[in-house]
Amino acid sequence: MWEFLQHLSYWDWLALGTVLLILEVFGAGGYLLWLGVAAAAVGVLTLLFPALPWTWQLPLFGVLSILSAVLWWQRQRHARAPSAQPGLNRRGQELLGRQFVLHEAISGGRGKIKAGDTLWLVTGPDLPVGSAVRVIDQDGVLLKIEPA
Structure with missing residues (x-):
């Protein structure tokens, strides 16, 4: 395990991101989407900076996961404007x-x-x-x- 952590490459992060996004397709309700995006972002950063140690990669993944989920939650919360047709789809x-x-x-x-x-x-x-x-x-x- 220690050997694997010391040699994390961008392929590992992109594979993790792909697996998380595929699992999201099967109905995780949005929970794995932002983890997959964060893993892909760490993969791209690891590709750009190959000397980035795993001790930076894992916390970066955690911070990007939380940051992306919070930003999306904030956007969704502010996007809920009152409807111009409040009775739409409520027959009767x-x-x-x-x-x-x-x-x-x-x-x-x-x-x-x-x-x-x-x-x-x-x-x-x-x-x-x-x-x-x-x-x-x-x-x-x-x-x-x-x-x-």
Whole structure:
């Protein structure tokens, strides 16, 4: 082991970086990406400075790993701007507060309304077909309604 550490070359670092990036492809969730990039960077530095001792290479790898991960985390944290369309991909949220006519009577607490070209399951008090109702909440695919 001691012999291996004393003769670390750029190929060793590039191989480690490649292995880490390949493992990242299999679903590490971004954890190995920055380690792989840091290993590749140490490999390039070792190629440029072949006399760089292993006692500098290992701490450099650690510092570059932490630095790249922290910088990416900071960038991601600041990149999360509020959306111009907060209800996007949350079907049913745009229906809250709107009034509709019952398409199927509510009996036993369940019925249907028609919103646009879609039938929605609703829960609420028993009401006949044609009653005006207001959507007050959403629970998954069920809309909670009250008489309008």
